[in-house]
Amino acid sequence: MTPGERVIPRVLEIIKAHDFTRIVEFGAGANPTLSADFVASLGIEYTLLDISQIELDKAPAGYLKVCADICGDEHLPLAQYDFAFSRMLAEHVPSGAKFHQNVRLLLRDGGYALHFFPTFFALPFLVNAALPEALTEKLLHLLQPGRERSGNLGKFPARYSWCRGPLRSQIRRFERFGYEVELNIRLYGHGAYYQRYRFGETFMRGYQECSADIRCRP
Numbered sequence: 001m002t003p004g005e006r007v008i009p010r011v012l013e014i015i016k017a018h019d020f021t022r023i024v025e026f027g028a029g030a031n032p033t034l035s036a037d038f039v040a041s042l043g044i045e046y047t048l049l050d051i052s053q054i055e056l057d058k059a060p061a062g063y064l065k066v067c068a069d070i071c072g073d074e075h076l077p078l079a080q081y082d083f084a085f086s087r088m089l090a091e092h093v094p095s096g097a098k099f100h101q102n103v104r105l106l107l108r109d110g111g112y113a114l115h116f117f118p119t120f121f122a123l124p125f126l127v128n129a130a131l132p133e134a135l136t137e138k139l140l141h142l143l144q145p146g147r148e149r150s151g152n153l154g155k156f157p158a159r160y161s162w163c164r165g166p167l168r169s170q171i172r173r174f175e176r177f178g179y180e181v182e183l184n185i186r187l188y189g190h191g192a193y194y195q196r197y198r199f200g201e202t203f204m205r206g207y208q209e210c211s212a213d214i215r216c217r218p
């Protein structure tokens with residue numbers, strides 16, 4: 001099991017519990033979290049957003065796919081989604097601030113976001129952050145054969161922006177963008193390689209009232 005797979009049951013549970021129907025997954029790449037059967041059985045509109053068309057093309061046909069940078073200033077559909085989530089994306093984006101700000105813009109008021117990502121401080125992540133990408137890619141291929149770019153579990157440059165916590169300071173950052181954090185927890189990975197390393201899960205709600213307060217201030 002890859003670390004990101006452990007959060008799948010929780011994503012499904014959240015969707016069912018809240019009756020979410022407009023859902024977007026960021027950095028879904030080659031591995032959409034929701035199966036086509038699950039999407040069809042609940043009548044969900046499910047969008048995969050990824051910066052790489054090559055990765056999106058690896059995902060099965062039949063999904064709604066959008067090639068875009070979640071940290072960019074591209075014109076993405078605003079206030080559209082009930083639920084926005086990501087698995088193993090947050091560590092790759094160049095700016096945690098821009099990422100969470102853009103996600104908030106795409107959510108409808110009161111919509112939810114969930115992000116699952118590795119957190120500092122564990123040695124492999126520190127090594128990955130400190131060494132040049134070309135070297136860490138070679139090391140990974142030695143340690144974990146099967147992680148080639150051409151496959152479905154390729155390695156992507158990691159930056160770990162805002163990949164900390166659970167920390168009060170990180171929660172305050174989310175609140176500044178109009179989120180209310182419901183859950184910010186640390187999980188430990190499954191599987192031999194990941195067993196001891198830290199992963200964070202953040203589940204939060206975007207409130208219109210917060211952004212309205214900010215806009216209305218004299």
Ligand SMILES: C[S@@+](CC[C@H](N)C(=O)[O-])C[C@H]1O[C@@H](n2cnc3c(N)ncnc32)[C@H](O)[C@@H]1O
Nearest residue numbers: 004027028029031050051052055069070087088
């Ligand atoms: C490690 S893979 C994770 C793929 C999938 N979520 C999983 O768990 O197997 C990271 C994915 O994020 C995408 N990605 C990286 N930076 C991105 C960005 N700024 N905007 C959107 N997608 C991005 C990559 O193209 C890649 O598909």
